[in-house]
Amino acid sequence: MQGRRRFLGAAGSLAAAGALSGCSTAVGQAFTGSAGPSSLLNFWHPFTGGDGAQLVGMQSGYRKRNPGTDLKSTTLVWGSPYYTKLTLATLGQRPPQVAITHVSRLPTLAASGLLREISPSELDQHGLTAGRFAKSAFRSAHHAGKLYALPLDTHPFVLYYRTDIAKKAGLLDDKGQLTDVDGPDKFLDAMRAVKEVTGLWGASIATVKDPATCWRFFWSLYRQLGADLVTDGGRKVVMDRAAAEEALAYIRRMADQKLIPPGADGDGGAITLLTAGKAGFLMDGEWQLLAVQGAVKDKFDMRTFPRIFRDAPYACAADSHAFILPKAPSEKAQRADKALEFARSMLDASLDWAKGGHIPAWQATARSSAYHHLEPQAHYAEAADGAAYDPAAWYSGADSNLYRRFSDVVSSVVGGHTRPGAGAARMHAALKDLAGMEAPI
Amino acid sequence: MSTATGVRTTGGQRWTASGMLLPFGIFYVLFLLGPLLYTAVAGFFNDSLVKSGPGEWVGTANYAEALGSPEFWSSLGHTLWFTVLTTVPLILLSLTLALMTDRFSRGKWFFRLAFFAPFMLPSSVISLLFMWIYADQIGLAQGVVTWFGVDAAPSWLGSPNWAMISIAAATVWWTVGFNFVIYLAALQEIPRDVHEAAAIDGAGPWQRLRLVVIPMLGRATTLVAVLQLVASLKVFDQIYMMTNGGPDDATRPSLLYIFQTGFTDGRAGYASTVALLLFVIILLISLVWFALIRRTEKEG
Numbered sequence: 169m170q171g172r173r174r175f176l177g178a179a180g181s182l183a184a185a186g187a188l189s190g191c192s193t194a195v196g197q198a199f200t201g202s203a204g205p206s207s208l209l210n211f212w213h214p215f216t217g218g219d220g221a222q223l224v225g226m227q228s229g230y231r232k233r234n235p236g237t238d239l240k241s242t243t244l245v246w247g248s249p250y251y252t253k254l255t256l257a258t259l260g261q262r263p264p265q266v267a268i269t270h271v272s273r274l275p276t277l278a279a280s281g282l283l284r285e286i287s288p289s290e291l292d293q294h295g296l297t298a299g300r301f302a303k304s305a306f307r308s309a310h311h312a313g314k315l316y317a318l319p320l321d322t323h324p325f326v327l328y329y330r331t332d333i334a335k336k337a338g339l340l341d342d343k344g345q346l347t348d349v350d351g352p353d354k355f356l357d358a359m360r361a362v363k364e365v366t367g368l369w370g371a372s373i374a375t376v377k378d379p380a381t382c383w384r385f386f387w388s389l390y391r392q393l394g395a396d397l398v399t400d401g402g403r404k405v406v407m408d409r410a411a412a413e414e415a416l417a418y419i420r421r422m423a424d425q426k427l428i429p430p431g432a433d434g435d436g437g438a439i440t441l442l443t444a445g446k447a448g449f450l451m452d453g454e455w456q457l458l459a460v461q462g463a464v465k466d467k468f469d470m471r472t473f474p475r476i477f478r479d480a481p482y483a484c485a486a487d488s489h490a491f492i493l494p495k496a497p498s499e500k501a502q503r504a505d506k507a508l509e510f511a512r513s514m515l516d517a518s519l520d521w522a523k524g525g526h527i528p529a530w531q532a533t534a535r536s537s538a539y540h541h542l543e544p545q546a547h548y549a550e551a552a553d554g555a556a557y558d559p560a561a562w563y564s565g566a567d568s569n570l571y572r573r574f575s576d577v578v579s580s581v582v583g584g585h586t587r588p589g590a591g592a593a594r595m596h597a598a599l600k601d602l603a604g605m606e607a608p609i
Numbered sequence: 610m611s612t613a614t615g616v617r618t619t620g621g622q623r624w625t626a627s628g629m630l631l632p633f634g635i636f637y638v639l640f641l642l643g644p645l646l647y648t649a650v651a652g653f654f655n656d657s658l659v660k661s662g663p664g665e666w667v668g669t670a671n672y673a674e675a676l677g678s679p680e681f682w683s684s685l686g687h688t689l690w691f692t693v694l695t696t697v698p699l700i701l702l703s704l705t706l707a708l709m710t711d712r713f714s715r716g717k718w719f720f721r722l723a724f725f726a727p728f729m730l731p732s733s734v735i736s737l738l739f740m741w742i743y744a745d746q747i748g749l750a751q752g753v754v755t756w757f758g759v760d761a762a763p764s765w766l767g768s769p770n771w772a773m774i775s776i777a778a779a780t781v782w783w784t785v786g787f788n789f790v791i792y793l794a795a796l797q798e799i800p801r802d803v804h805e806a807a808a809i810d811g812a813g814p815w816q817r818l819r820l821v822v823i824p825m826l827g828r829a830t831t832l833v834a835v836l837q838l839v840a841s842l843k844v845f846d847q848i849y850m851m852t853n854g855g856p857d858d859a860t861r862p863s864l865l866y867i868f869q870t871g872f873t874d875g876r877a878g879y880a881s882t883v884a885l886l887l888f889v890i891i892l893l894i895s896l897v898w899f900a901l902i903r904r905t906e907k908e909g
Binding site: 248249252255256259276277280281282375376377379429430431432433435436437440441446562563567568569572575576579580583585605606608609 | 655657658659660661740741744745746747748764766767768769851852853854855856857858869872873874875876877879
């Protein structure tokens with residue numbers, strides 16, 4: 169009798185312990201909605217490329233310095249599904265304590281009330297004051313006058329070039345740098361010279377199955393013409409059709425003269441043309457750096473996307489990764505202090521981040537001599553000053569409906585199926601359509 | 610005495626049966642009927658993905674928007690076009706392959722495995738494989754047609770005219786094995802005596818195939834045709850991965866339209882409306898198709 173009672177008691181306490189420890193597992197938390205032990209810090213990010221590998225190193229540095237914190241880092245696939253998961257987790261009151269967003273997605277997240285504001289006193293406390301960040305990136309981290317994010321980087325659309333090919337084409341100066349590609353005719357002349365060397369294409373760009381690249385291409389040119397798309401959070405269309413037509417006409421000129429392929433794939437096709445020497449230039453985001461470096465070693469360099477039009481200050485399509493604090497149901501679950509401490513630690517490791525290609529937003533790093541000597545990263549660092557962010561609208565931002573609609577037109581113009589004038593009209597119609605839709609926020 | 614026992618047993622059996630069905634019943638209600646009902650209700654609200662709660666009541670505004678939207682109709686058209694492009698070859702090709710494989714007396718296992726193997730691959734593997742095959746400038750398909758003397762090879766996934774055909778071809782290669790196995794099993798069930806009797810009666814090989822074998826495969830054909838139709842109407846995975854509905858939305862099926870409005874745009878209410886409309890349409894098409902096939906089967 170005694171033995172049986174003891175056994176039952178032991179079994180009971182075991183079950184209770186199991187239930188308690190269940191709370192600290194991810195599955196347990198999903199069911200109970202508990203925030204887990206206070207040492208736990210959940211971090212979500214969409215870095216699966218070369219930048220993801222850099223992040224792993226930065227995180228292990230953080231873990232070493234903070235043995236008391238249990239950092240759970242979750243990598244999710246980039247794009248719309250990432251934001252869907254982040255949104256639903258926050259609505260379901262089980263958000264990560266800290267996450268990465270593209271600032272182009274910030275307006276929708278903030279306007280929906282999913283983010284916790286970061287107060288000036290918190291910034292002071294963690295040494296995260298405005299002056300320590302790149303200006304335009306920090307500005308883009310605000311919504312309706314309030315700060316919701318801490319920018320980690322600026323990642324612009326840039327120009328890659330094969331130094332061996334450019335040299336043969338006579339485009340390099342005595343320092344081995346590419347010169348004279350600014351201006352509509354000069355850039356085409358340079359491509360033509362390169363085309364003579366490669367025998368195939370001047371430049372490569374992914375215009376098939378790559379809405380984001382098409383958007384960045386168009387947006388860079390369109391912003392250099394000084395034109396805007398929407399105001400009033402995306403409800404009012406102020407698109408300049410003449411400017412859109414001019415930008416598309418320039419893109420068409422490249423395709424007409426067979427300087428760029430009528431269609432190269434986004435899944436490595438465009439990069440392969442550069443690395444295989446079938447094109448001398450590549451127009452793409454700087455985050456392809458490690459991929460290009462892996463293939464051609466030091467036979468390439470990078471610079472800012474050329475200044476084609478002079479109607480406005482220099483502009484190139486760009487976005488920023490930033491830390492956000494998704495709104496948790498309680499202060500205990502929010503752990504804002506720990507999250508900000510983590511963000512600060514990542515910002516301090518910005519030099520590692522820069523090695524993956526991104527331009528650090530943390531000025532202590534961006535102004536350091538170590539970064540100035542980092543090649544080819546330092547050659548396009550000034551692009552951060554011309555960063556042209558996406559227009560603020562619920563249908564805009566990374567991997568959005570706007571990207572898809574506009575890229576269809578760009579892709580069609582490059583392929584020769586749509587004339588620039590008709591393309592601009594289609595963009596305008598698509599924008600009207602999006603602006604007129606019932607907004608989800 | 611025997612009656613009493615009978616009643617008691619039946620009663621007990623009834624409870625046993627219900628009890629055993631209960632776990633499944635709960636899942637069915639929780640994960641099928643419940644969400645379906647919720648979808649129907651959400652379709653009358655401007656439900657948003659980025660806000661909690663159902664949003665505001667908008668009546669039939671979502672239905673009016675969907676039925677008046679060219680995007681809804683064009684995506685439905687693409688779904689039907691994909692269904693035609695895949696269902697017909699998937700039935701004819703699987704039948705042909707099964708008939709040919711059935712002729713082998715030795716080494717049949719090899720063909721059975723070879724034709725069925727692609728079906729075991731996940732959609733992501735198939736998509737990646739064909740994205741490389743169809744790639745512009747560097748892809749295998751482009752190289753092959755160039756070798757055959759075509760000057761300007763089409764952009765398989767980049768041209769609005771070719772993209773859907775390319776995806777359909779990849780899908781046929783991927784899923785033909787499933788129908789093939791069903792046909793092969795049905796063929797093996799046809800007794801040898803029937804073949805012999807027909808041969809003795811003077812039927813040639815073509816006549817035996819047309820008048821004996823194909824009619825006896827009627828039930829298999831019904832099964833294959835209905836399963837294939839439903840599978841094709843629900844296409845999503847490979848299109849999402851290979852073209853994401855592009856270029857110019859030329860390959861966007863209804864399910865992708867629902868996904869984009871619901872998850873990219875966050876308009877859950879409107880997406881629910883479209884989802885319910887698609888559900889009703891698939892149900893209707895399947896019923897009509899099923900009735901048609903059953904009738905021809907009976908006539909046969």
